[in-house]
Amino acid sequence: MAGLAxxxxxxxTKIQAVVLQERKVAGSNRAxxxxxxxxxxxxxxxxxIRASVEAAGRPLGDxxxxxxxxxxxxxxxxxxxxxxxxxxxxxxxxxxxxxLANQLGGVQVKVDNDVxxxxxxxxxxxxxxxxxxxxxxxxxxxxxxxLVLEGKLRLGHGAAGEIGHxxxxxxxxxxxxxxxxxxxxxxxxxxxxxxxxxLQAEGRKTRLFxxxxxxxxxxxxxxxxxxxxxxxxxVAVELIDEAVWALGIALSNAANLLDLEAIIVGGGLxxxxxxxxxxxxxxxxxxxxxxxERPPRFLTTELGDLSGAVGxxxxxGG
Amino acid sequence: MAGLAxxxxxxxTKIQAVVLQERKVAGSNRAxxxxxxxxxxxxxxxxxIRASVEAAGRPLGDxxxxxxxxxxxxxxxxxxxxxxxxxxxxxxxxxxxxxLANQLGGVQVKVDNDVxxxxxxxxxxxxxxxxxxxxxxxxxxxxxxxLVLEGKLRLGHGAAGEIGHxxxxxxxxxxxxxxxxxxxxxxxxxxxxxxxxxLQAEGRKTRLFxxxxxxxxxxxxxxxxxxxxxxxxxVAVELIDEAVWALGIALSNAANLLDLEAIIVGGGLxxxxxxxxxxxxxxxxxxxxxxxERPPRFLTTELGDLSGAVGxxxxxGG
Numbered sequence: 001m002a003g004l005a006x007x008x009x010x011x012x013t014k015i016q017a018v019v020l021q022e023r024k025v026a027g028s029n030r031a032x033x034x035x036x037x038x039x040x041x042x043x044x045x046x047x048x049i050r051a052s053v054e055a056a057g058r059p060l061g062d063x064x065x066x067x068x069x070x071x072x073x074x075x076x077x078x079x080x081x082x083x084x085x086x087x088x089x090x091x092x093x094x095x096x097x098x099x100l101a102n103q104l105g106g107v108q109v110k111v112d113n114d115v116x117x118x119x120x121x122x123x124x125x126x127x128x129x130x131x132x133x134x135x136x137x138x139x140x141x142x143x144x145x146x147l148v149l150e151g152k153l154r155l156g157h158g159a160a161g162e163i164g165h166x167x168x169x170x171x172x173x174x175x176x177x178x179x180x181x182x183x184x185x186x187x188x189x190x191x192x193x194x195x196x197x198x199l200q201a202e203g204r205k206t207r208l209f210x211x212x213x214x215x216x217x218x219x220x221x222x223x224x225x226x227x228x229x230x231x232x233x234x235v236a237v238e239l240i241d242e243a244v245w246a247l248g249i250a251l252s253n254a255a256n257l258l259d260l261e262a263i264i265v266g267g268g269l270x271x272x273x274x275x276x277x278x279x280x281x282x283x284x285x286x287x288x289x290x291x292x293e294r295p296p297r298f299l300t301t302e303l304g305d306l307s308g309a310v311g312x313x314x315x316x317g318g
Numbered sequence: 319m320a321g322l323a324x325x326x327x328x329x330x331t332k333i334q335a336v337v338l339q340e341r342k343v344a345g346s347n348r349a350x351x352x353x354x355x356x357x358x359x360x361x362x363x364x365x366x367i368r369a370s371v372e373a374a375g376r377p378l379g380d381x382x383x384x385x386x387x388x389x390x391x392x393x394x395x396x397x398x399x400x401x402x403x404x405x406x407x408x409x410x411x412x413x414x415x416x417x418l419a420n421q422l423g424g425v426q427v428k429v430d431n432d433v434x435x436x437x438x439x440x441x442x443x444x445x446x447x448x449x450x451x452x453x454x455x456x457x458x459x460x461x462x463x464x465l466v467l468e469g470k471l472r473l474g475h476g477a478a479g480e481i482g483h484x485x486x487x488x489x490x491x492x493x494x495x496x497x498x499x500x501x502x503x504x505x506x507x508x509x510x511x512x513x514x515x516x517l518q519a520e521g522r523k524t525r526l527f528x529x530x531x532x533x534x535x536x537x538x539x540x541x542x543x544x545x546x547x548x549x550x551x552x553v554a555v556e557l558i559d560e561a562v563w564a565l566g567i568a569l570s571n572a573a574n575l576l577d578l579e580a581i582i583v584g585g586g587l588x589x590x591x592x593x594x595x596x597x598x599x600x601x602x603x604x605x606x607x608x609x610x611e612r613p614p615r616f617l618t619t620e621l622g623d624l625s626g627a628v629g630x631x632x633x634x635g636g
Contacts, residue, residue: 133474147575149467156451156577157612165608166571169488179606253484254575257465259474288497290483294475 003064004056006049007121007313009114009306010041010070012085012141017048018309019056019063020318023125025306027056038088042096046103065108066100067312069117078111085141110316114308115161119146120153121311122264126302131262134296135254137163138267138307139247140222142176143184149258164188166250186246189269192239193220199235206235222272229273243269244277248284251298256290266301275300321382322374324367325439325631327432327624328359328388330403330459335366336627337374337381338636341443343624345374356406360414364421383426385630386414387435396429403459428634432626433479437464438471439629440582444620449580452614453572455481456585456625457565458540460494461502467576482506484568504564507587510557511538517553524553540590547591561587562595566602569616574608584619593618 009016012033019027029051034040045068053060072083078097083089089096097109119136122128128136132151138144143164147154154160164184165177172181176190185191196208211231212224228236251263263285265278282298289295303310310318327334330351337345347369352358363386371378390401396415401407407414415427437454440446446454450469456462461482465472472478482502483495490499494508503509514526529549530542546554569581581603583596600616607613621628628636 145575149472150470152468154467154576157579158577159609159612160575160577162574162577162608165574167567167606168485170486170567177608249485249488253571256480256483257463257478257572257575258472259476259478259480261475288485290480290495291477294477 004053004058004062005313005316005318006052006063006066007117007309007311007315007318008045008049008066008068009117009308009312010045010068010086011114012071015041015045015048016305016309017045017052018306018313019049019052019058020310020313021056021058023318025310027052027054027058028306028309029055033086035087038094041086041088042094042099042103045100049104063104063107065110065316065318066104067117067315067318068096068100068109068111069114069308069312069315070096070111071114074111074113078109080111108316112312112315115144115146116153116155117309117311117315118144118266118307119148119161119311120314121303121307121309122266122301123148123153123311124314125310126307127264127299128262133258133260134262134264135161135163135251135258135260136264136266137247137251137270139187139189139243139265139270140267141190142188144267147258163250163254166253168246168249183246183250187243187269189220189222189225192225192243195239196220196235204235207231207233208236222268225269226272240273240277244280244284247281248288251281252285252288255285255296256288259291260296262297262299264299264301266304266307268305271301271304322371322376322380323631323634323636324370324381324384325435325627325629325633325636326363326367326384326386327435327626327630328363328386328404329432330389330401333359333363333366334623334627335363335370336624336631337367337370337376338628338631339374339376341636343628345370345372345376346624346627347373351404353405356412359404359406360412360417360421363418367422381422381425383428383634383636384418384422385435385633385636386418386427386429387432387626387630387633388414388429389432392429392431396427398429426634430630430633433462433464434471434473435627435629435633436462436584436625437466437479437629438632439621439625439627440584440619441466441471441629442632443628444625445582445617446580451576451578452580452582453479453481453569453576453578454582454584455565455569455588457505457507457561457583457588458585459508460506462585465576481568481572484571486564486567501564501568505561505587507538507540507543510543510561513557514538514553522553525549525551526554540586543587544590558591558595562598562602565599566606569599570603570606573603573614574606577609578614580615580617582617582619584622584625586623589619589622 079093145163175185397411463481
């Protein structure tokens, strides 16, 4: 049998591993990201890979290559730094590729940016399969993005795709990056939660935090927001209205500049709210398109929260 | 001697023709665009080409190919339609390539979009020579743009590069396209003139229209605006401040999305106001860049108002 490729999506709260066989997910495993520091995180990644190889019904010896999509800055040596949400990876570079290869008996390990991995996953194995020109937008805690142009992942000097930091309102809401009025400041889960807390402190009534507690969460997750919307919670409805408005502006700007075939909307919030949400975003973008008779197709992801892990496996030939 | 290539930039007020020899402008001619209709316009184009061949000191028989950059919609057969500023080309397609070829004794004629021609000119013979990734922005009556990405002109389905219709202020000033708050509604000469007229009607004092009359113009041209700025005319200063602000937003958004090496700012207003203006735009964009330590280079054009005609000649091998 041919060598086995695994892919890992490393996040601030979870580690998602998959094993691909014949271009399909044959096994997967999801684990919480340990809070203790880099050693614990790398150990948990290795463990999650082993569990997904096992789930695929294959011996660990078949594993030949591992791809990892990681947030923050990825060095050419596979080190990861400036990743504020992953314990121990906040500042100085952690040699993730080398240490993970050691733990897994010397398999090939390749690390790349997590958003880029997710775009690759949707492009090669998901909703982007039939397109040569698309933008992938991942609406989660923040808003990440990646471009495929003329059948090639757009890298620039390594920072292309920052749709989350498109200005949608000059002097608007404060973004996680410190600047004001960006898409991420309206559509990213982190700022949505922060804004809901402010509104509550100002006396607005919202069930968002009660739902959060009832679900045993310590953050306003995408599923908490989805429940609040289903409940017609006014604050949640308003905040998601603003997210849709901001996505409509940023995505129509990108479409006008690049004349794209498709826009794929995923990420925690995008996947959770699904097609009705993506359809609303398409409607918000439509009247802003410069060539309205040929709009880009607005699509949900096909791989959902596996986009990143599948793309990471694709990076190493999976 | 090898065959001679000419290039033409067809505009609503002027026709600019050039002849290239050894990649340099060997002859040029500029004429007013006739108001009488398509026949007169095509005749004037042919005449301007003949004059530039003569200026290059070459017999007309050496001319083998002509490229034309035209505003509006260019068909694959070299016809031009939907060009609101060129008399007779406003709606139905005019077979520009065929009729021009007839008038010039059957030379090869190729027609393409004027902005694309200008980007090509700056890329192959101007400020973009050493870049593989740049945005060309032409700030004139409107604001056009074109992208070179990874050493290739970005076409999309034919409408890529519409930086002029980037939203910079939701619900802002009315754009020539009918929508509101676009870059072109702040930086395009047409809306700047319209806004100055409104401000004057509201009682604001401005010398813009007195300067216009003194210069014998019937529109607030780039040189009228330049003179008013030199005069410290308050209205002109404010309107250009807003143009700089809007360019800062739209160009930083594009740079963040695409991670560009350079941005070339030209067009009537860009060329006329020159480096001090482009430097101000760079300063306005800088604090909005997501990776501020590696900003794109902001450059003036090298070919000035010949970008389009030179690029049109390049289209046919000049």
